[in-house]
Amino acid sequence: MYAPERHQKILEQAHAQGRVDVRELAELLAVTPETIRRDLTSLERRGLVRRAHGGAIPVERAALMSPVSDREGLHASEKLAIATLALDELPENGSIIIDAGTTAIRFAELLPADRPLTVVTHSLAVASTVAPRPNIELYLLGGAVRTTSLASVGTWTHQLLGMVNVDVAFISVNGLTPERGLTTTNMAEAAVKTALIKAARRTVVLADHTKFGREEFGRIAPLAAVDTVITDAGVNADLVQDIEAAGTQVLWPGRPKAF
Template sequence: MYAEERHRLIVERARAAGRVDVTGLAAEFDVTTETVRRDLTALERQGLLRRVHGGAIPVERLGFEPALSVRASAMTEQKEAIARAALKEVPHDGAILLDAGTTTARLAELIPTDRELTVITNALPIAMMLSARPQLTVYLVGGRVRARTGSAVGEWTRDLLRDTYVDVAFLGTNGISVERGLTTPDTAEAAVKRAMIGAARRVVVLADHTKMSTDHFARFGDLEAVDVIVTDAALDPAVAAGLEEAGPRVVLA
């Protein structure tokens, strides 16, 4: 079994049971405990698990939100593919909204230089990146800055979004499930994402397959409010079918 497949199964076991232990995984996969410890360390660096004594637990069970630097180095190939697929949803002109996040930031990097767009974002890193593009009109939505995500949140942010209407909003999320919809660990982030949904004609969610069938503390939207989910090809076909039955079109990058 390749390490990538073993990592996927470890995360699945952790999410299903709430915890995995080193000795049990070593016996199941017929590998050494040192191999399992290296696996758990790699998954912790990706922001998927949190190491505890004797094993690991999924970060969502703690309401834990990985730092921006941690998320930026996780699932990089999948995020690149998702961003490229999401480019098809970016209009040639008009206004778009970019949520804070590492996948939406990758999409921002890929916006073609020949498109004259108005871009609204609450993400400081995205605003700084796009401010050097002369063909773009960039608006940074202000508010209280969360260091963990580099995003503006709070009442000021929501007030500005209430007076904004764009063609497409590109959102990130920490969790997506048919039962709970779109979720994230922080209530302030959830409130801003909810306002973004209300500020857009169309809503496109960018999320890799590890976010699917996962729920977090704060809910910010129903799947019925989403037009498109762009994810990577590792998504279970049955999960994809369930999401589409709930409303959005699912694009596998």
């Protein structure tokens, strides 16, 4: 197969899956990993992909996020499993932050009704989910609301966050790598997520396997700021090893806690 044909196949895979992996492409196209790396470098120079840990993502993934309603059905079973496992990280009669995002909404829906909790959020969707619960004391952070995420951002949001100190923050991200840590597509939301992490004693990241190995424009925090990442069984094993080597545990349904 000639290089232009490989490049076309790589782009097709990238657009279909959201990212491509060097080793998987090498096996699929029957070439060496070094050949795939050269192909990805060539495609990156042409502005068609962006290199990420162990592979690449199409440039569209760094564009503005699609609205929450458009993302609700993506990886629904994985998100439900992640949200269910995250319940184990809840404090007893304590306080939590719940970030914006579809997995965070699933998590909010599953919060127990028999445990007093204080919930802080900047997400309108999360707030509307938990507001009717008599066992939950809800604090909704104000600010400028972004239509794509239905979450508040800006000066007002940061001022209110500076007034709280919670037990656990449950954070959503668009990208997660050992080198760049947590990232998202929008700078304003990245800044709020950074503040959410700083307001909590512990941080738990909720991220399905498609977020691993991706690097987005807005940097949130290094892996050192994260205690636990909860994902699904489709996660790349090499990335898990690198993340845990940095001191952050990675959990998914059926995997026992290592530390």
